[in-house]
Amino acid sequence: MNDTLPITLRVDEPMARHTSWRVGGPARYYAEPATPDEAIALAAWASAQDLPLIWVGRGTNLLVRDEGFAGVIAAYRGQRWSLREDGDQAELWVEAGAPMAGTARRLAAMGWAGLEWAEGLPGAIGGAIVGNAGCYGGDTAGVLVAAELLLNGRERVEWPVTALAYAYRESVLKQSMTDNIPPLVLAGRFRFRRADPTALAARMAAIAAERKRKTPAGSSCGSVFKNPPGDSAGRLIEAAGLKGTRIGDAEISSIHANYIVNRGRACAADILALIELARATVAERFGVTLQLEVRVI
Numbered sequence: 264m265n266d267t268l269p270i271t272l273r274v275d276e277p278m279a280r281h282t283s284w285r286v287g288g289p290a291r292y293y294a295e296p297a298t299p300d301e302a303i304a305l306a307a308w309a310s311a312q313d314l315p316l317i318w319v320g321r322g323t324n325l326l327v328r329d330e331g332f333a334g335v336i337a338a339y340r341g342q343r344w345s346l347r348e349d350g351d352q353a354e355l356w357v358e359a360g361a362p363m364a365g366t367a368r369r370l371a372a373m374g375w376a377g378l379e380w381a382e383g384l385p386g387a388i389g390g391a392i393v394g395n396a397g398c399y400g401g402d403t404a405g406v407l408v409a410a411e412l413l414l415n416g417r418e419r420v421e422w423p424v425t426a427l428a429y430a431y432r433e434s435v436l437k438q439s440m441t442d443n444i445p446p447l448v449l450a451g452r453f454r455f456r457r458a459d460p461t462a463l464a465a466r467m468a469a470i471a472a473e474r475k476r477k478t479p480a481g482s483s484c485g486s487v488f489k490n491p492p493g494d495s496a497g498r499l500i501e502a503a504g505l506k507g508t509r510i511g512d513a514e515i516s517s518i519h520a521n522y523i524v525n526r527g528r529a530c531a532a533d534i535l536a537l538i539e540l541a542r543a544t545v546a547e548r549f550g551v552t553l554q555l556e557v558r559v560i
């Protein structure tokens with residue numbers, strides 16, 4: 264705990280505890296602000312200490328290097344929400360720390376359609392807004408109305424979805440993540456339409472079953488690379504003969520070649536070596552340069 268801050272700061276916190284890959288060295292400081300005021304205080308403190316700051320969510324799309332990060336990593340944990348109904352439409356305001364899949368289920372049970380595709384999607388609302396998370400025919404850009412942001416660690420603004428310049432797994436926010444004080448997503452406003460809860464539940468059960476069938480068991484970050492235009496990264500890596508390739512305890516999944524699975528004691532260097540191998544082999548064999556979907560810290 265730091266005397267000048269209203270929240271707990273953990274020192275040398277292993278990021279392996281906060282990423283779905285279960286790898287990653289220590290953050291010099293780690294915190295979990297749960298309100299805008301706590302986030303503002305933390306950003307001011309980091310700035311005063313001249314420390315770089317990174318906002319994260321649930322760490323399901325992150326690779327933290329083994330040497331860690333010599334600054335502050337903060338996971339925004341606010342989870343409040345409110346729903347405003349207007350006839351057959353509803354607008355949800357939800358804070359960035361709420362789980363994406365849990366929110367989708369809650370809405371579907373209430374008979375609101377629009378987020379069924381997010382059944383089983385790991386991570387929180389903020390991460391989905393930054394990366395335009397999507398699957399099974401939907402994406403965040405398709406349901407978001409506006410994002411509430413904290414700019415420069417102090418200025419609260421609301422940006423309409425059009426200002427986020429969404430594309431496939433891309434946004435203007437994702438491009439700003441390496442700024443010294445990057446934008447923090449505080450909340451999102453989403454629009455939904457009324458539907459039959461039973462039909463929504465059936466659709467989500469089908470998605471859950473398909474996700475279960477296609478997702479390799481074990482710790483991962485989901486898809487490592489973005490799909491190149493008109494193709495799939497998994498197909499290219501498989502065609503390059505790399506399925507099942509292992510470095511240390513990291514393995515290119517034999518079920519889905521765009522997944523790298525931590526078989527137990529992998530370190531970030533093992534995963535990075537597999538990433539480089541996949542990239543180099545696919546470039547050499549097919550002339551395609553794969554772009555990372557996952558963020559490396």
Ligand SMILES: Cc1cc2nc3c(=O)[nH]c(=O)nc-3n(C[C@H](O)[C@H](O)[C@H](O)COP(=O)(O)OP(=O)(O)OC[C@H]3O[C@@H](n4cnc5c(N)ncnc54)[C@H](O)[C@@H]3O)c2cc1C
Nearest residue numbers: 319320321322323324386387389390391396397398448485
């Ligand atoms: C098994 C598995 C399956 C997956 N399947 C899919 C899939 O089908 N489709 C898909 O799109 N993704 C998928 N993913 C990836 C991941 O679930 C999404 O990218 C998710 O949206 C990341 O959310 P997060 O909260 O974990 O973000 P993090 O991984 O913590 O962060 C991701 C990025 O967003 C930034 N960020 C996070 N929260 C905030 C915030 N509040 N303010 C500012 N910046 C923030 C971080 O700095 C980082 O750049 C999968 C992951 C796993 C492990």
